[in-house]
Amino acid sequence: MPVQIYLADEIMTACLGGEIDHHCAKYMREEIDGAAQRSHPSVLILDFKDVSFMDSSGIGLVMGRYSLMQELGGELRVVNLSGHIKKVMKLAGLDRLAVMETGGTSK
Amino acid sequence: MKPVNEMKLTFKSRSTNESFARTAVAAFVATLDPTVEEMTDIKTAVSEAVTNSIVHGYKESISDIYISAAIYPDNRVVIRIKDKGCGIEDIGQAMEPLYTSCTSGERAGLGFAVMQSLCDKVRVSSRAGRGTTVTLTRKISSRGGQDE
Numbered sequence: 001m002p003v004q005i006y007l008a009d010e011i012m013t014a015c016l017g018g019e020i021d022h023h024c025a026k027y028m029r030e031e032i033d034g035a036a037q038r039s040h041p042s043v044l045i046l047d048f049k050d051v052s053f054m055d056s057s058g059i060g061l062v063m064g065r066y067s068l069m070q071e072l073g074g075e076l077r078v079v080n081l082s083g084h085i086k087k088v089m090k091l092a093g094l095d096r097l098a099v100m101e102t103g104g105t106s107k
Numbered sequence: 108m109k110p111v112n113e114m115k116l117t118f119k120s121r122s123t124n125e126s127f128a129r130t131a132v133a134a135f136v137a138t139l140d141p142t143v144e145e146m147t148d149i150k151t152a153v154s155e156a157v158t159n160s161i162v163h164g165y166k167e168s169i170s171d172i173y174i175s176a177a178i179y180p181d182n183r184v185v186i187r188i189k190d191k192g193c194g195i196e197d198i199g200q201a202m203e204p205l206y207t208s209c210t211s212g213e214r215a216g217l218g219f220a221v222m223q224s225l226c227d228k229v230r231v232s233s234r235a236g237r238g239t240t241v242t243l244t245r246k247i248s249s250r251g252g253q254d255e
Contacts, residue, residue, distance in 0.1 A: 022158040023122035029213065053129075053147070055154040059215040084147045091224055092217050 003028045005035045012041035017050035025057040033068060042074045049080035058085065059092040066097060110177035110185075112138065120165045120172050120190070122158075128174060129153040135176055136184055139247045148225040149184065149245055155218040156188040156241040163208065164192025164239055182247045183227075191238040198231050 002024055004015045014032045018024065036044060044065060048054075062078055069076040078100050081089065086100070094100055114135050118124045129150040136149055153174075160172050173189040195201045201208075202223075207216030222229045228244040 019126060021122075021125045021154055022162060023125050025213070053150065053154075055151050055158065056215050056217040056221045057158065059217055060213045063215055064213050084144070084151075088151065088221065091221055092215060 003031045005031065007035070007039055007041065010042040011045065012036060012039060012043070013045040013047055015047045015050065019053040020051055020058040020061065021053070021055050022057045025061050029061060029064060032065060036065075036068060036072065040072055040074070043077060044069050044074060045077045045079055047079050048082070048085055051082075051085060054085050054088055056088065056092070059089060059094065062089065062094055063092075108179050108181070110179050112178045114176050116174040117171050118174075120161045120168070120170050122161055122167075124172070125154055125157050125161065128157045128172070132174065132176055132186060136178070136247070139178060139182060139184070141247045145245070145247055149186070149243075152222045152225045152229075152243050152245070153186060153188065155222050156243065159218050159241070160188060160190035160192060160239065162214070164190035164194075166193065182249050184245050184247060186243045186245075187240060188243070189238065189240040194235040194237050195231070195233040195239055196235050198233055202231065 002016065002018050006013045006015070012035065016028060020028070046062065046065060066076045078094070081100060089095065089100060116128070116131055118128065132153045133146055133150050136146065157172060161167065170191065174186065176184065176186045178184055200206055202219040204220040205216045207214045219229065222241070222243060226243045226245045230242040231239065233239040
């Protein structure tokens, strides 16, 4: 499953898996947006633990969810970024949006 | 300098083939014994160029994308991704970070920026109405006999 979504106490976690490219990002986006629109979480966590590859489509995915959470008045967190994914996100300046968390649980 | 190895690939501009294209190029480059990081950099750059051809060149219609790759004796890999799509009117503008012609808000406009940061050289040639060719050059660190 490329995306699994869990909701607990207004915190929605979307566990992304596999490879994020233009082809897969569309499906992930629809799943996440659908769930977020239904439950209006105060925090959306995108978990990249099981993501094995990401190109700039992943940046679009994060930026789009960032705007969505701003619209919903909530916040976005991006967690468990491996070296390569962090590198691509830093290219986009996503580290400056202060949503990137590498934390103790990162690989 | 003559290449020591070459390959050519033609495939349809279906988005499922983005994964096929970058994996095929990676398998070709694997003969040079690149590091994991070098391999991922190349896969990412190829993925960006192929996505551009699918999304912008062919505007999601189905046509052919051509990839050729060559390995040179100095461990340089040169990869050419070519489409016969709509072409780019203004290459300078297309290569500007964050510029995108896509209005859905889901494309970051960072494809060329990613390619440029992950490759040693990126060359784009394009003619409106004729198509676009992106040439990526990346040198692979020579690890032969120097490991550990």
